[in-house]
Amino acid sequence: MKRSDIQYQDCIKILEEELLPAMGCTEPIAVAYCAAVARETLGEAPDRVVVEASGNIIKNVKSVIVPNTGHLRGIPAAAAAGIVAGDAGKQLEVIAEVSEAQQADIRTFMETVPIQVEIASSPLIFDINVIVYAGESYAKVRIANYHTNIVLIEKDGEVLQSSEIKDDSESDLTDRSFLSVELIYDFANTVELEDVKKVLDVQIDYNMAISEEGLKSDYGANIGSVLLKANKDVMEHGGESALRLKARAMAAAGSDARMNGCELPVIINSGSGNQGITASVPVIVYARAMGVSQEKLYRALVLSNLLGIHQKTPIGRLSAYCGAINAGAAAGCGIAYLKGADLDGIIHTLVNALAIASGVVCDGAKASCAGKIALAVDNGILGYEMHLEGQQFVGGDGIVKKGVENMIASVGRLGHDGMAETDREILRIMISD
Incomplete structure (x- = not known):
């Protein structure tokens, strides 16, 4: 295969899209990433959090330890970590750098801020919605189909970013159908x-x-x-x-x-x-x-x-x-x-x-x-x-x-x-x- 071939270039793109760095199990990290973007969009510390997740996300987050949280488990811990200590720009390494003081803050946040977890009413296998509230203000972020695919960012009724999602297809990624x-x-x-x-x-x-x-x-x-x-x-x-x-x-x-x-x-x-x-x-x-x-x-x-x-x-x-x-x-x-x-x-x-x-x-x-x-x-x-x-x-x-x-x-x-x-x-x- 020659470097100039389209399929050669697509194989390179697929490797670059898939072989990504991640800290911890990718589903709780995706929750943390979604929560970090929501907190960044809200622009202030939330006083209430709602996480809506598809069944497979709940399944994969339920029992695993979220890194850099002092051995906390589950969706509330992942969301709290993203909100309190997440760096949204690092995507799946969103909580790679968390200080001991921030770990304590994560626990405090979980003890003082209500974090509600619900099963998403969505046909998608991979679906995460995080809504953060501060008084009357709110921000909502949705990730669907794969771990870094943000399809919605909304604040106080204004849609800041939106992508149409019809099914489980990954249209934003390089087509893999040519692989054999x-x-x-x-x-x-x-x-x-x-x-x-x-x-x-x-x-x-x-x-x-x-x-x-x-x-x-x-x-x-x-x-x-x-x-x-x-x-x-x-x-x-x-x-x-x-x-x-x-x-x-x-x-x-x-x-x-x-x-x-x-x-x-x-x-x-x-x-x-x-x-x-x-x-x-x-x-x-x-x-x-x-x-x-x-x-x-x-x-x-x-x-x-x-x-x-x-x-x-x-x-x-x-x-x-x-x-x-x-x-x-x-x-x-x-x-x-x-x-x-x-x-x-x-x-x-x-x-x-x-x-x-x-x-x-x-x-x-x-x-x-x-x-x-x-x-x-x-x-x-x-x-x-x-x-x-x-x-x-x-x-x-x-x-x-x-x-x-x-x-x-x-x-x-x-x-x-x-x-x-x-x-x-x-x-x-x-x-x-």
Whole structure:
């Protein structure tokens, strides 16, 4: 693929749109961002706050710790953090810099200012409305469809910014419909590294740093540490089994940390920090252990990141389908690429991985995400190992379809349409206590 090709340029744009820095789980951070913009628009401290959020937002914010708040959880904490200490100009790093005094102010704000949370009467999967009041004055900000997409800013009846929203489509982003596994493989092999180096260097630095922090400290269920401690004999013997274990443990540890209050940023993929970690960290771990060139690592990360985006596009940003499964399958393909797999090997790795574990549910952001990530990475690697042994799942095996693009569409239909009612039931279960 040539740099002058439109599809080449669009692949670069997609990577730049998707591989963004974020502090903490992206849904509470989106709430904080929305609240920070509302506070900025109001121009004074509010005396009342209303947050209207779609069910998937509530699901993903309910159990996760909001960073830089002193381990507070939930939508009220996210909104309060954005209002009290948010820097709206930093978008998904809106509460990256919060002083101890501001943390105390966040708690005080939550204790003294009513923060009402309601389920939005909206057909959209991703929808956040924050309304802040000061006496008779108010400001309203709405984010829809993806984490930084502000579609409404209104103050005291005057609409300051507005975009029409008809459905869940992401019209403001580069169209992804041209993506295919074959095109992504071609792009990964031919991309000029200077076009992707900057964004990938940050991904490597950020995502490895939070994974290392997750192994060093006590976060959540400590899945990464549990894996390593429970398999000391494997690590002591080294070899491929130890490398595979380390890749799983480090990816899980990154999630352990970010789900449970770590104040380090990550580079996200498809709107998710967990997916960003899963698609990148195992590939980096393997590349370093194998001693491959930096160029080979960059190309493997391009492949893995774009495959993650391609799989997630038909499913949507939020779903009852666990996106870590897609990212783990993509990481398996990145590892296969490092090991010399050709296009056929990448295709079979992806199909095998999706055939095994598609259907793992997303029940919100919380500590158990790390366990699902460990499973997803193992699953992706198994998909490649099956290919090496001449084994594969074929069209007609369950939801498996002949042709990798048909398989991706099959899983997309499962995640977007088939699990819609599952998504609603998960939310009902989560809020029933």
